[in-house]
Amino acid sequence: MMTLITLVANQSLACLSANTQLTDLHKCLNQHFAIYQNDEMSTNNDMLAQLAHLLSQHCHLVNMTALLSSIIQSPTLLKQIAARSYWHGNGFLKVVLLDQGYKLRLHIWFAGTSCEENIHSHRWGFASYVLTGALKSELWADAANDDLAALPCVSKPYPTPSQTPTLMSDEYLYTAKHKNDQNNVAARKQYIGTAHLKKLQNVTQVAGANYVMTPDQLHRINHPGEELVATIICTAPTQVLTNRLFPTTADPKLHPTNLSSDELKHALTCYLNQQRLVA
Template sequence: MMTLTTRAANSTSRAHLSATEQLTAIHDSLNQHFSTHNHHGISSDNKALTQLASLLSQHCHLASITTLLSSLIQSPELLAKIAARSYWHGNGFLKVVLLDQGYKLRLHIWFAGASCEENIHSHRWGFASHVLTGSLKSELWADAANDDLSASRCASKTGPANSRSLTLQTKEYVYTAKHQGGHTPVPAHKKFIGTACLQKLQDITQTAGASYLMTPDQLHRINHPGQELVATIICTSPTQVLTNRLFPTLANPNLQPANLSAEELKHALTRYLNHGRLAA
């Protein structure tokens, strides 16, 4: 296990490196991981994702990411490149795609003062995540068993907010990611497929310094109450799948968010870094 002293020393040694060099070093570690696991076709199983979570805790902890972001905001060309694939996600957080190499390394920031409740959803890939700042509150959901729940019970939310008996009847959609259809780009879109009955399995709080994983088929959502700043670094496994399950809380969730300008990204990252300096 890497100690805080070792992490601080490593981050200090990286401080003289450019943002590009720091990202290259992170990519080398992640690429080796995926080269090994993709060769066996198991990049999203529990063992592979557990190893990925460990890599994030070693190479993408708070000190190293703070050093990286401090260099990034001073690197106009790289900042513009990353801004062009980053945006304010409809689920309430800033999504910064630091690396896109088949796998994706993403920084997610929920700023204080902006509460959000994500859509319940699965993913097109497994991922590992490391909490950098604050406390990440999430929920795990599953399809309710027909023999356990009557239609009337599933017609509305029941029980206390933190109860495993909480059930929900909701519209289900298939979400399709943007992709190329031959020579024609196909935008992200959703298709209604019916009504589902879901049951909450668990409320989870992950605090700063914790790492966790999520398999592709796990239904979940993040709840950010808005009182504190929360940030995570997430790495998604490569995928060939275009669709996942989506249970939107809004009738028309924003599936086509606008990408950031370099100046917008610099402002947001500076705001995050300033919070860290004040907290220290």
């Protein structure tokens, strides 16, 4: 029978292991952003491309499985990570592993629950690596903007105008929660008007693939609910406070409830168990 001393020792080792992995990831990512911040010759696209490469090297499924297994065994880390993680209004579990100006996040779409995101842009560029399943998404643009060649995320050939699906949608300017003169300002949305959008492309990224997204690229994820899907993404430091939002409901959820330690542990355990079944 395992003694209390042995149990505590094993939990400490698991905690040290998770902390060590997260510390190593932080050193790698922090160095990456520092290099590009001081390199005037490199572009934002260069930075994102190299970031995607780093995720492929350091955040592949084997490493992330070990990290999540260790986090589950660490009550302290579970509490810290749960306090900044939640079920996103767009239908996925958002687990913020690191928040250091940049954010390293695990996104999980569970099988059996379908969802379609709002079309939106971001306040930062990001790189993503697909851990599990096939991530289905759509790229969109303003219908009045015919300069598609400027969009690095879209592969040619583009749809012809007659083949391009279009959409009329209410547009909001979303402002993230932030500090103003040391005061906390809650997230909010402001109605802008009606926008005419056109779909550029349907995209499917399979496990083992990486991709990048620039801040101004309109997109949304579609999860049919047929399989487990998970990605690890790293967002660059925030560039602006606002982004464009085209909600599918009149009242998109702006203030999600953070997870408890037990809820995060249960969700991560479910993901690891389901991942083993599909591997």
